[in-house]
Amino acid sequence: MPFISPQEASAEYDVIVVGSGAGGGQAAYTLTMEGAKVLMLEAGRNYDPVRETPMFQNNSMAPLRGAGTTDKRAGFYDATVDGGWEIAGEPYTQASDDPTRKFEWWRARMLGGRTNHWARHALRNGPYDFKPHRRDGLGFDWPFTYEEIAPYYDKVEMLVGVYGDNNGLENTPDSPDGVLQPPPAARANELYAKKFMKQLRIPVIPIHRAVLTQRLDTEKLPARIHPGNPRAQRILAKAMGERAACFWATPCGRGCSIRANYQSTTVHLPPAIDTGNLDIVPNAMVREVTLGAKGLADGVVYLDKTTGTEHRAKARAVVLAASACESVRILLNSKSAAHPHGLGNSSGLVGKYILDTVGGSLVMQVPALENLPPLNEDGAGGAHVYSPWWLYQQQLAGKLGFARGYHIEFGGGRGMPGMGSGAGMEKFERGAYGAKYKEIVRRYYGTIMWFSGRGEMIPNENSFCELDPVVKDKWGIPVLRFSWKWSDHELRQSDHMVTTFASIANAMGAKILGQDPNRHRTGDRHIENGGRVIHEVGGAITGDDPGKSVTDRWCRTWDVKNVYLTDGAPFASNADKNPTLTIMALAWRAADHLLDELKKNNF
Amino acid sequence: MSTPEFPRVDRRTAVKWMLTAAAGAVALGRTPLGWAANARAAEPSGKGYGTDPDLTKDYKPGDLWPLTLSDSQRRTAAALCGFIIPADSESPSAASLGVHDFIDEWISAPYPDQQRDRPAILDGLAWIDAEAKKRFGKGFADLDEKQMAAIGDDICHVPDAKPEFADAAKFFARFRDLTAGGFYTTPAGMKDLKYIGNVPLAEFKGPPPEVLKLLGLS
Numbered sequence: 002m003p004f005i006s007p008q009e010a011s012a013e014y015d016v017i018v019v020g021s022g023a024g025g026g027q028a029a030y031t032l033t034m035e036g037a038k039v040l041m042l043e044a045g046r047n048y049d050p051v052r053e054t055p056m057f058q059n060n061s062m063a064p065l066r067g068a069g070t071t072d073k074r075a076g077f078y079d080a081t082v083d084g085g086w087e088i089a090g091e092p093y094t095q096a097s098d099d100p101t102r103k104f105e106w107w108r109a110r111m112l113g114g115r116t117n118h119w120a121r122h123a124l125r126n127g128p129y130d131f132k133p134h135r136r137d138g139l140g141f142d143w144p145f146t147y148e149e150i151a152p153y154y155d156k157v158e159m160l161v162g163v164y165g166d167n168n169g170l171e172n173t174p175d176s177p178d179g180v181l182q183p184p185p186a187a188r189a190n191e192l193y194a195k196k197f198m199k200q201l202r203i204p205v206i207p208i209h210r211a212v213l214t215q216r217l218d219t220e221k222l223p224a225r226i227h228p229g230n231p232r233a234q235r236i237l238a239k240a241m242g243e244r245a246a247c248f249w250a251t252p253c254g255r256g257c258s259i260r261a262n263y264q265s266t267t268v269h270l271p272p273a274i275d276t277g278n279l280d281i282v283p284n285a286m287v288r289e290v291t292l293g294a295k296g297l298a299d300g301v302v303y304l305d306k307t308t309g310t311e312h313r314a315k316a317r318a319v320v321l322a323a324s325a326c327e328s329v330r331i332l333l334n335s336k337s338a339a340h341p342h343g344l345g346n347s348s349g350l351v352g353k354y355i356l357d358t359v360g361g362s363l364v365m366q367v368p369a370l371e372n373l374p375p376l377n378e379d380g381a382g383g384a385h386v387y388s389p390w391w392l393y394q395q396q397l398a399g400k401l402g403f404a405r406g407y408h409i410e411f412g413g414g415r416g417m418p419g420m421g422s423g424a425g426m427e428k429f430e431r432g433a434y435g436a437k438y439k440e441i442v443r444r445y446y447g448t449i450m451w452f453s454g455r456g457e458m459i460p461n462e463n464s465f466c467e468l469d470p471v472v473k474d475k476w477g478i479p480v481l482r483f484s485w486k487w488s489d490h491e492l493r494q495s496d497h498m499v500t501t502f503a504s505i506a507n508a509m510g511a512k513i514l515g516q517d518p519n520r521h522r523t524g525d526r527h528i529e530n531g532g533r534v535i536h537e538v539g540g541a542i543t544g545d546d547p548g549k550s551v552t553d554r555w556c557r558t559w560d561v562k563n564v565y566l567t568d569g570a571p572f573a574s575n576a577d578k579n580p581t582l583t584i585m586a587l588a589w590r591a592a593d594h595l596l597d598e599l600k601k602n603n604f
Numbered sequence: 605m606s607t608p609e610f611p612r613v614d615r616r617t618a619v620k621w622m623l624t625a626a627a628g629a630v631a632l633g634r635t636p637l638g639w640a641a642n643a644r645a646a647e648p649s650g651k652g653y654g655t656d657p658d659l660t661k662d663y664k665p666g667d668l669w670p671l672t673l674s675d676s677q678r679r680t681a682a683a684l685c686g687f688i689i690p691a692d693s694e695s696p697s698a699a700s701l702g703v704h705d706f707i708d709e710w711i712s713a714p715y716p717d718q719q720r721d722r723p724a725i726l727d728g729l730a731w732i733d734a735e736a737k738k739r740f741g742k743g744f745a746d747l748d749e750k751q752m753a754a755i756g757d758d759i760c761h762v763p764d765a766k767p768e769f770a771d772a773a774k775f776f777a778r779f780r781d782l783t784a785g786g787f788y789t790t791p792a793g794m795k796d797l798k799y800i801g802n803v804p805l806a807e808f809k810g811p812p813p814e815v816l817k818l819l820g821l822s
Binding site for chain 1: 652653654655656657659660661662663667668687688689690692694695706709710713715716717718753756760761762763764777780781783784785786787788789790791793794796797798799800801802803804805806807808809810811814815816818819820821
């Protein structure tokens, strides 16, 4: 069995991968398919979406009708177990008492990490996004171009299955033929909004999401993904054959027992396990990377959470994919005589330039959607369309007052009723009860729409994490302390978001209700708190200059050549595009480089 | 650039990506309906379901933590549920679906959001029963529809409530939201709203021509 206890682990592996989410899953997949022996260490428990996902449960079957609690922040049926903004015994701290400078850190201690929960929005960074400094003089350029990463985007999209369309829009890359899955038809509310957004010159196109709208082509895709590796092709074809296409029911955030959407646990790990090259130790909390001869890493020290005992694992190389901030924490805790300030930190930049996504939202009631006939709008369990950033030229000309763009995610419609159904009706009528109330609820059900901006933050000197000098977690490991500050670029961008959404509401004849009540905003501004969009990246940024970056163009630390980071930590910028697809593309590329180095016996 | 102002709404009302109705519930703390404080039960004693519950089980009120309401309180809560959502040609009443037991589960839950509702709901139930006795000489559950409406009309809308009914109106607004959440999440409630999803489909076609026409999109 691939799931083993610390005692069952081999004496040495080719590679240790820390974390099992998008970055760890992809790295382990690429490495094991090419024959490397890999030990994966996951800080949470084993988790099987096929068995554990609540696919058709309705909210009346859940405690508290599925409402979120301190135990299950995103609702009872959210796939995340043992995770959230706070985890018992594993705190983090804030450098400032100022609530507007707070950073909130979402973690998921479970196999597959945050890939179990994410919205599956799988957008490519565009050419501008890898060279933002070149374009507007702000932030940092990445040490590679879009063209260098594009083949990896292609492979990831083919492997995980991404629906979408090619629209040829600025800085919104197309994919080659045969790579994307067909996009689903738009819902009524999406089409209605599109009509009015078009009048405002806001494009609405199919979004890209990691959900299968048809079964994967097990003949063609494995050969395109693993040319010259018949064994990998065979294993992948089998894994792809075990995934069903979406059956247009149940939200993706619950997970997917038919494996129609991407989660590391249903897409990356099964074929990796099938190679026979992967061992996984769950409940393994990594504390530090250890150094061996020649200044190279030789393994890690971790705590077995089930017993509290300390273990060592040995390997020729280490891949950190514990999530950006958790990997930073491991680097900072890996102190030695050679690296007194933490591994990879000769530049002093480990933990610097933490980035999240700018979030702003508006909720509105759309009269045109009242009294529609019954419609099944469950669809692919998430968005079908979105608006990519559309004001690149006005922005470059300095007309907007902020330097980077955002995309719009929006939706609503006749979803499964939840605790919000029927609530707050006094906004529409002067108090009602009885038969009249029931009529009102019927009329307004399905008429609410929300619009959320997802925008690019520019790296700044005030947003970083470091080790708290005092606080340790229950495992005795020093915890992170966060410092956070939005710049005027982000604040103005979030103002632009809600102003735009108000214009859309106005055009649609909608009544504005307010901002998304599930979001924590910063002070009296529209922007959500740092970390709240759960897109945090950075902290070990990639670059060309060892003095100005932590990782090189292969996402390995400048200081220790056999330590790679394949989560969001190497991100030198955080485009408005959701980071997961880029994490996977860079993880694949880093793993390819690592395989080359292993073959050359460079470590 | 000036910052546009929009109303802030309460976080507790669970409006998520598939939100189905407006959010705007008034946050209730411990209310000044405190003359009824002796009706309060002790603080919830149970534990929550933890961070790793079985997500596939069918849970019922009382399965996870002890409930609170006495027989008499439960009767009042059921009557109020039935008053807010009575049976009609489309669906049964909230009371007949046991929504009052869900509200009991809610106020008995050992979580901060729910505990904030607890004193207001318990005080409110005591108040409405006392008000019924004051006006009509019998408990709320024993009133006829017209008598219930006489009280309901005084408290059904916070902005219109007279000062002496202000707190009772806040209670009613919150109780109505909980009743609605409890009711519309049941199979009968979902059917009432003509929610027809949560079934596997061979394909997703998007809206039919009839709907496109209604929306001016054809």
